[in-house]
Amino acid sequence: MPELPEVETVRRGLSSWVTGRRIATVDVLHPRAVRRHPAGEADFAAVLAGRTVLDVLRRGKYLWLPLDSGDALVGHLGMSGQLLVQPETAADETHLRVRFRFTDEGPQLRFVDQRTFGGLAVSPGGAALPGEISHIALDPLDPSFVDEAFVAALRRRRTGVKRALLDQTLVSGVGNIYADEALWRAGLHGTRPADALTRPAARRLLGHVRQVLVEAIGSGGTSFDALYVNVNGESGYFDRSLNVYGREGEPCPRCGAPIRREPFMNRSSYSCPRCQVRPRATTPG
DNA sequence: CCTCATTCCTGCGGGC
DNA sequence: TGCCCGCAGGAATGAG
Numbered sequence: 203m204p205e206l207p208e209v210e211t212v213r214r215g216l217s218s219w220v221t222g223r224r225i226a227t228v229d230v231l232h233p234r235a236v237r238r239h240p241a242g243e244a245d246f247a248a249v250l251a252g253r254t255v256l257d258v259l260r261r262g263k264y265l266w267l268p269l270d271s272g273d274a275l276v277g278h279l280g281m282s283g284q285l286l287v288q289p290e291t292a293a294d295e296t297h298l299r300v301r302f303r304f305t306d307e308g309p310q311l312r313f314v315d316q317r318t319f320g321g322l323a324v325s326p327g328g329a330a331l332p333g334e335i336s337h338i339a340l341d342p343l344d345p346s347f348v349d350e351a352f353v354a355a356l357r358r359r360r361t362g363v364k365r366a367l368l369d370q371t372l373v374s375g376v377g378n379i380y381a382d383e384a385l386w387r388a389g390l391h392g393t394r395p396a397d398a399l400t401r402p403a404a405r406r407l408l409g410h411v412r413q414v415l416v417e418a419i420g421s422g423g424t425s426f427d428a429l430y431v432n433v434n435g436e437s438g439y440f441d442r443s444l445n446v447y448g449r450e451g452e453p454c455p456r457c458g459a460p461i462r463r464e465p466f467m468n469r470s471s472y473s474c475p476r477c478q479v480r481p482r483a484t485t486p487g
Numbered sequence: 488c489c490t491c492a493t494t495c496c497t498g499c500g501g502g503c
Numbered sequence: 504t505g506c507c508c509g510c511a512g513g514a515a516t517g518a519g
Contacts, residue, residue: 490519491517491519492516492517492518492519493516493517493518494515494516494517495512495514496512498510499509500508500509501507501509501510502507502508502509503505503507
């Protein structure tokens with residue numbers, strides 16, 4: 203489940219493998235993988251051929267590769283997307299969607315995506331910041347992120363605090379796993395109304411969000427199975443450090459109470475019933 | 488503008 | 504053994 207730490211792990215791996223290389227040819231093997239490219243798959247391949255990759259950048263869960271044309275290759279891994287660096291002799295992956303060959307005839311870049319929630323697109327003139335990403339808020343690890351602006355915006359939201367954390371236009375990079383982990387660390391239940399948080403409580407929550415993201419990057423991200431891997435196909439190991447996510451019935455590491463699972467937006471939330479008291483008047487979500 | 492439900496997709500695992 | 508169904512879930516989309 204790629205969230206910010208997993209995408210950052212991929213970014214770092216990609217950066218060393220593709221920066222400075224010139225794309226020779228692009229094969230789109232599944233049209234859905236480039237559905238966010240309005241001009242279509244043939245155009246996608248055509249505008250990338252001959253371009254040199256200048257860098258690999260990230261905002262939240264989005265990646266983009268500035269090109270020497272001034273355009274950018276934008277990517278989102280969705281639920282199951284992988285960007286793999288593979289020797290040309292490696293057999294095609296079952297869910298291989300897009301293949302990039304380079305003029306140096308070195309390792310290929312492959313976009314593999316089982317559930318096809320992810321996708322790639324070329325952003326015209328998007329090298330500095332693709333328009334496709336401009337509606338997304340900065341992530342908490344961005345040097346330009348303004349903590350007090352986030353605290354104020356969070357406290358204006360008339361919704362549950364977990365819903366707010368997952369809203370990428372408020373703060374980007376946080377998904378279901380790290381939202382639950384940050385809320386556990388902060389001792390807040392996700393349905394607590396965001397507009398009822400005190401300023402210090404909102405600051406503390408942001409601190410926990412940032413801290414759990416940094417720690418997860420240090421572990422190479424979280425992986426439950428082979429679906430999330432870095433560019434070399436290796437899994438991260440932050441899942442060993444998760445305190446509540448996916449641990450229904452196991453003792454809370456802080457107080458020993460059994461972790462509970464609750465339905466949330468057609469998925470699940472995990473929390474400690476003792477450390478994270480649910481508000482009486484349940485807000486949506 | 489804000490909030491929220493729906494939809495996209497495939498593999499896995501539980502239940503019968 | 505095999506089928507069905509729920510579940511995993513990020514983000515675009517449209518309704519209200």
